[in-house]
Amino acid sequence: MADDLTEIHERVRWCRNQILFMGAEIELYMLNGAYLVSSEVDVGGRTHLSVQLGKPIPASIRITAGSVAHELRATLDSLACVLAARNGQTADNVYFPVSKSAAIFAADGQKKITKLSVADKATIASLNPYAEGNPMLFALHETDLMRKHRRLVLTSAGVSHFALTGGTIVSPIIKFEGPLTHVKQTIMSYEGGFNMQGNLAIDVSFAEPKFLVGRPLIAVLNDFANLVQAIVELFD
Structure with missing residues (x-):
């Protein structure tokens, strides 16, 4: 490792x-009422399985996510300053x-x-540091620019795996990437009696940019950290 880095x-x-x-905090939030699952039977005897937001995402998670994104982006600016020196x-x-x-x-x-030196400028240019050339780097940049207005949401609700005993599925299992709200959103409908066991794939996500919507927040931030570390190591 270079001393100046x-x-x-x-x-x-x-x-x-x-x-x-933050991962531990998100896990605690998810275990303590982040979302609610319910079922209702309509007049035709069909049962509709729904999910809705249980309680807002804690502000501390949003603040930490924004702070991490900002620090990682600022670290790249500091790297450029070291290279100039x-x-x-x-x-x-x-x-x-x-x-x-x-x-x-x-x-x-x-x-x-x-x-910067000719060699260091060429290395940075080789990263294609623009939206179409390096989408993840651009997403980090955009996330930092918008951190003051960044919203976190619960997204990607759907049944990740399930087991059925009896009954008939009327509508297919729906996977939606929009945010959960206090309004119930139907995941699936069925008729007849059966037992179902399954997991809902719900996680905290950035609300934008679209490139990141639906991806678990922790996975995205770790990808950002891995990207920045890989860039820094090019100059060690």
């Missing part, structure tokens, strides 16, 4: 620890570029790393 690595480790703690330059107006498109990166993003 010691603090950079420490910041990534801090983020990993926060993700770990290696090249004998000041860190003024030096940032790690992430752009909406390749054209914007070529026209504007490159300006943020003019103080």
